Amino acid sequence: MTSGYRVALIGSGCWGSAIAKIVGLNVLNQPEIFEKEVLMYVYEEIIDGAKLTDIINLEHENVKYLPDIKISPNVIAVPDVVQACTNADILIFVLPHQFVKETCEKMASAIKPGALGLSLIKGFVLSEGEGIQLVSNIIKNTLNIETAVLMGANLATEVASEMFCETTIACHNPEYHPILSRLFQTPYFRVKVIENVAGVEACGALKNVVGIGAGIVDGLGYGDNTKAAVIRLGLMEMMKFTKVFLDSDDISVFFESCGIADLVATCHGGRNRLLGEAVVKSMKLRGWAGVDIRLLEKEILRGQSFQGPLIAKEIYTYLKDHEMLDQYPLFVAIHRICTREVDPRNFIECLRDHPEHM
Known part of the structure; x- marks a missing residue:
């Protein structure tokens, strides 16, 4: 297992912030595998006169979408998706499915060769002329990277509150299975990795x-x-x-x-x-x-x-x-x-x- 994986989060809503809590701590606690800093792309908003990214970085909390839940300080909110994804080895996508295509197009020039995508997005994409498509295929084809998925009985507020649950990760390449387990597994968030992505x-x-x-x-x-x-x-x-x-x-x-x-x-x-x-x-x-x-x-x-x-x-x-x-x-x-x-x-x-x- 190679060391020094750099992880980025593309999205920061309720579910994105809950996952940021898990990923941030797991990265921090496994320095032999992951780089410490996790950049999280946040769509910039003004909350009570302050930028949401500044609030997250100062208070370590997404006060709009997941209030009262602390995120590890090594998760850094940035408003630029290109900055977030540059040099990342693992890209975790957790944003509304209707924005996936345009977001990936912005990222394309900055993607590291051999990076792995991981979609936590529960939806399809309807493209004119191409019909209904899996989100993972949109990411894979737009960025030219292998893309896995994470889906499960994971209500965001319960996950953030550390209530026990299970999740399913699917990745075609079994070589990635151990690293994905290490990135997400916690005593309250139990991971099973299989291969049937679609x-x-x-x-x-x-x-x-x-x-x-x-x-x-x-x-x-x-x-x-x-x-x-x-x-x-x-x-x-x-x-x-x-x-x-x-x-x-x-x-x-x-x-x-x-x-x-x-x-x-x-x-x-x-x-x-x-x-x-x-x-x-x-x-x-x-x-x-x-x-x-x-x-x-x-x-x-x-x-x-x-x-x-x-x-x-x-x-x-x-x-x-x-x-x-x-x-x-x-x-x-x-x-x-x-x-x-x-x-x-x-x-x-x-x-x-x-x-x-x-």
């Missing part, structure tokens, strides 16, 4: 859509039995979509943390579950025409974005292009609720009339 990543994206459905059930006032039905039917559609999209029969990933565990966690505590519930409550308060996801983002997420509606749109576009809408009624209904084509009060009909019950 399968792990697809799980991480698809569960966000099902999570919205679970939230709709909560908003409508139904109980755990109904939510369990959403989880089961959603898992079936996830497995079916992954088989078609990836042309793979490997279902083993659904039994890793990135699979059923992440789905259950998302459907009970994730931000997309929160969105589904908020949509129904907003409808009751403001009327169906008054439901505005961008407004809900401001009210609930401190300006961050719900990724579920974008992923639902990307999946819907893929299914429509391939004339498969009727085969995925749960995914389709959730997309149409997010776009206000269907009243969420009709969601239970979708569950009751699902082809699985015919």
Whole structure:
């Protein structure tokens, strides 16, 4: 195992800051393997008259996206993504999936040959003319580097609070497996490394859509039995979509943390579950025409974005292009609720009339 790996973080939201806490301490405690300093790219914002990067570097806390959680002082916030990635051996991507392509294009000229990318981004990218793509492929093809993924039942605030959880890392090259374990493993964040990058990543994206459905059930006032039905039917559609999209029969990933565990966690505590519930409550308060996801983002997420509606749109576009809408009624209904084509009060009909019950 080579020493002196330089690590960079590309992104600094709630999840990015939680991972920065883990990576910062692991790098600091293993000087025989990693360089001490970790640069973290932060989209610059002004918070109470001060730059967010300055606040993070002075207080060692992301006061906007992950308040009250301390980040190791060796994690240095910088507002320039090129500066963050220069000379890095391992690039950890944790930013909204809709910004991946343009961010990678800015970084391309500064990437170190032989660097490894690692995507923690749970989403797909819909490109005109190319259709739906895995985020890891966007990073890999734009930067010409091997790209691994990390996905799992990892709600950011719980990880940051050191509540025990598991995660799944997937990397094609087994030579990287030990270094990735050393970079992320802690007593409360347990890592398993496998090789099925595409399968792990697809799980991480698809569960966000099902999570919205679970939230709709909560908003409508139904109980755990109904939510369990959403989880089961959603898992079936996830497995079916992954088989078609990836042309793979490997279902083993659904039994890793990135699979059923992440789905259950998302459907009970994730931000997309929160969105589904908020949509129904907003409808009751403001009327169906008054439901505005961008407004809900401001009210609930401190300006961050719900990724579920974008992923639902990307999946819907893929299914429509391939004339498969009727085969995925749960995914389709959730997309149409997010776009206000269907009243969420009709969601239970979708569950009751699902082809699985015919």
